[in-house]
Amino acid sequence: MKSYRKELWFNTTSRRQYINITPEVERCLGESGIMEGFLLCNAMHITASVFINDDERGLHRDFERWLEKLAPEKPYEYYEHNGYEDNADAHLKRSVMGREVVVAVTNGELDFGPWEQIFYGEFDGKREKRVLVKIIGE
């Protein structure tokens, strides 16, 4: 069994942002030389998400509006977690969107349907944060 590990770093310009990281993840898979196996991609921070969906800007604005309705950023004092922080909403938003994805690796490629793309979802950005890519297989 082979294994491969890499961290990808991000520093977004706004508090919330969606970044298509599929090309970076594919580069990791190429470097790994793994042809058959599983690829795990997860946020290493608990106020960010890695998820698979469509690379369409309108949809990303829909995500933003929807998540703000489900778990609004403000008022900060609504949340007990915000005694010494202001990011409780980011913990909740990330819970909806998920921490990680597991992707099948087949013939050395991400085994994806036609529109699947991997996104880093940042909900408390403007600082250095990272994603883990770990691949196991042969």
Next chain:
Amino acid sequence: MKSYRKELWFNTTSRRQYINITPEVERCLGESGIMEGFLLCNAMHITASVFINDDERGLHRDFERWLEKLAPEKPYEYYEHNGYEDNADAHLKRSVMGREVVVAVTNGELDFGPWEQIFYGEFDGKREKRVLVKIIGE
């Protein structure tokens, strides 16, 4: 390490539907000959879900009503994604229910608790869509 791959195809009669795919997934596991490992089962489309829950019709009607409350199908024009599509709600519903499950394989069987069943959750159906089953192990 052994690996196995299969696509399962669905074409639901209604826009939204829940299908218990546990028997098909178990058949895949049997075909694979894998006794110890991990099984990944994921929607290959971004408006559908694979999740584990109870095979109980009342609960599935509760899911339907609940998801319609969290992310209503209409009005279509509420969503920016719906400029050229009408399925933004399906992307959001799938985000709540999840893209994939990873299941332990032990002694050649899905290592499940008493009520765990795998479902295909369709949120934008009436067309050919598929699920990936990938198994790695020995």
Next chain:
Amino acid sequence: MKSYRKELWFNTTSRRQYINITPEVERCLGESGIMEGFLLCNAMHITASVFINDDERGLHRDFERWLEKLAPEKPYEYYEHNGYEDNADAHLKRSVMGREVVVAVTNGELDFGPWEQIFYGEFDGKREKRVLVKIIGE
């Protein structure tokens, strides 16, 4: 390839509760002797969750209030599933929080970011329920 399996049992004192199970999961990893691979930790019951987030009490109270808003426990008769049970809300809450986590194993340790901790999220407790830890790798 090595594999390891263990069940962790819980019996919470209240209907809903969050328990940090990171030390038990780390103990499993140590017992397994696996240095590189993937660790799966999942609820074996469909009204409970395993998720990764922050070990902070204020945040856990925020989770409680937020999930009660998204999927209230009562009135019981609101849910069709509650004809012979009273836990429909627990199935929905667990859908938001997720069934499982997959964690990378690197150098014999959980490959975590600074604040990642694994929680058992109970939404219909006061009875014996369990979590599966399965590890594969080398």
